[in-house]
Amino acid sequence: MVRSHTLPVLIGLAWLVPGAAAAAQVLVPHRAIYDLSLLEASDRSGIDAVTGRMVYEFNGSPCDGYTVSFRSVTEFSTNETRRLIDQQVATFEDPERDLFTFVTKSFVDRDLDKEIRGTAQGSADGIKVELEKPEEGTVDLGKARFPAAHMLDLLQRARQGQHFYETTIYDGAEDADRIMTTTVVIGTRRMITADDAEAGVIGALANEAYWPVSIAYFDDPNPQEDSAPTYRIGFKLYDNGVARDMETDYGDFQLKGRLVDLRILDMPACN
Secondary structure, three states: OOOOOHHHHHHOOOOOOOHHHHHHOOOOOEEEEEEEEEEEEOHHHOOOEEEEEEEEEEEEEOOOEEEEEEEEEEEEEOOOOEEEEEEEEEEEEEOOOOEEEEEEEEEEOOEEEEEEEEEEEEEOOEEEEEEEEOOOEEEEEOOOEOHHHHHHHHHHHHHOOOOEEEEEEOOOOOOOOOOEEEEEEEOOOEOOOOOOOOOOOOHHHHHOOEEEEEEEEEOOOOOOOOOOOOEEEEEEEEOOOOEEEEEEEOOOEEEEEEEEEEEEOOOOOOO
């Protein structure tokens, strides 16, 4: 029902960025909690209400690698049933080795529905994925960025004043056997307003500007202008990689992710 790596892709936020520019970019370690709710749903979706919460933690550094752990527990209600979706994700990115490891567990009504576990290695030729679960196997894919590199590239383009571009990403989501094409739209940088619903929880970021960002994700490696994305995410992005006020559009329904707690963590020293 919901793509399992949606938020880590968004905020999981690189070794693919040239040296001087990369050194100036910092993704701050942080722990964020988001309340999830239903914005809109079509009759075809059958969804009447959605309630949930996501806890997300990003840690690490460019020299030692980045870790992401998150868990979202969401209840989807229809006029006949309720279904509890519990998604748990842990990833690690190694900038030095261009390596990405991932473990995803999805539970439906507290029963394990799917577990994906594997390692992806980047090279000049593309990405090779070694899967451990649900079955052992190897998948060769084209060139793509891992999530932190994708985010750092986005931030660099935002600082340079770019407003639209297309790229590819690999995040180990779904069956971990594909890359996705993304089209990114970056709005004009702006400051928070007093009536912003998240103004009371962002702390020192209240004095920082953010970019409104929209990212459309396509399974098609060469989407046409009239192609519909698999899903689309809108959010407010800060210079340090923190994202808030998220809206995710799956076509038949849209979810809201409202930041309710943010804790900036200490930056690990590079060894």
